[in-house]
Amino acid sequence: MPPSDRHDRPVVGPSLLLKAALGVLFLAFPATMLAQSVPPALEAPPARPPVTGSNGEKLIGMPKFHDPAPYDINEHTGYKQIFDGNSFNGWDADPTIWRVDNGVMVGETLEGKPKGNNYIVYRGDKPRDFDLKLQMKIEKGGGGGIQYRSVTGVPWTRPQPKGQPPYDLKFMMTGPQADFWFPVSAQQAAHTGQWYSENTMQGILAYRGQVTQALPGQPNRLVANIGDKQALGGYVKVNEWNDYEVIARGGVMIHIMNGQLMAVFIDDNKDSVNNQPGLIGFEIESQPCKISVRNIWLRMFD
Numbered sequence: 001m002p003p004s005d006r007h008d009r010p011v012v013g014p015s016l017l018l019k020a021a022l023g024v025l026f027l028a029f030p031a032t033m034l035a036q037s038v039p040p041a042l043e044a045p046p047a048r049p050p051v052t053g054s055n056g057e058k059l060i061g062m063p064k065f066h067d068p069a070p071y072d073i074n075e076h077t078g079y080k081q082i083f084d085g086n087s088f089n090g091w092d093a094d095p096t097i098w099r100v101d102n103g104v105m106v107g108e109t110l111e112g113k114p115k116g117n118n119y120i121v122y123r124g125d126k127p128r129d130f131d132l133k134l135q136m137k138i139e140k141g142g143g144g145g146i147q148y149r150s151v152t153g154v155p156w157t158r159p160q161p162k163g164q165p166p167y168d169l170k171f172m173m174t175g176p177q178a179d180f181w182f183p184v185s186a187q188q189a190a191h192t193g194q195w196y197s198e199n200t201m202q203g204i205l206a207y208r209g210q211v212t213q214a215l216p217g218q219p220n221r222l223v224a225n226i227g228d229k230q231a232l233g234g235y236v237k238v239n240e241w242n243d244y245e246v247i248a249r250g251g252v253m254i255h256i257m258n259g260q261l262m263a264v265f266i267d268d269n270k271d272s273v274n275n276q277p278g279l280i281g282f283e284i285e286s287q288p289c290k291i292s293v294r295n296i297w298l299r300m301f302d
Helices: 003-008 014-035 229-235
Strands: 098-101 104-109 118-122 130-139 143-152 173-181 195-198 203-206 210-214 221-225 242-249 252-257 260-267 279-285 289-300
Touching: 104 118, 104 279, 118 143, 130 143, 130 173, 143 195, 143 242, 143 289, 173 242, 173 279, 195 260, 203 210, 203 260, 229 260, 279 289
Parallel strands: 210 260
Antiparallel strands: 098 104, 104 289, 118 279, 130 242, 130 289, 143 173, 143 279, 173 195, 195 203, 210 221, 242 252, 252 260
């Protein structure tokens, strides 16, 4: 451009450019704030009356601190009941082991009649991110647990008890489990509440009382302690109903019994088998054993 032309054109100074950029930013700011607004249900009233700032603006101050709503196993906003208490509609079950008894789902094995693992499978949904609430008790011995993000049809890694026919794989579940065992021994009792992978070589990845994490390509690592494994057993009721809750969000899987956090496993490998949508079900293992389940509620976020 010739020098004469350059002098004839107005020059936009840095200050004007800055003001223009700030103007664009301020125009966009309300929309950003709107997209990130605080949910009204989480807002608390101010701790004190508002005051007027030095420039005449209204300052609402700090929120009034408050406790959360109390623990309530019977709080079912957004949930649906997946067991009707009258039938196994929506479920796959071996009728020689599982039955409905007075509104309760019951699985039972008998003394002197060896049985391998067996599962009742809910076929109605395959959630990945969910809350599952139920009540459960175990009697006589043996153990079991809650399967989730699981699949059926995978060949079993352990043999049936001697003299038993091959496993019917439609009743066999592979995947994450929230364990529950009758306290025949201290070792068995300590399994209750832990994170266990059924029918894989992962085994126990978060014992009761642990928060563990697995990064892609790495083994699980302890990142925090919830409490002593044996002491947490004091929250488990023997031969009585226990509230049991499983919360799964992304790679985070949480086990809660009777309102007490028991175990957390975080799997940060998005392609992990533990992070896929899957089936929900219940296991019975060993004999004699009687497992009862009722009030099964599911809330899905998929």
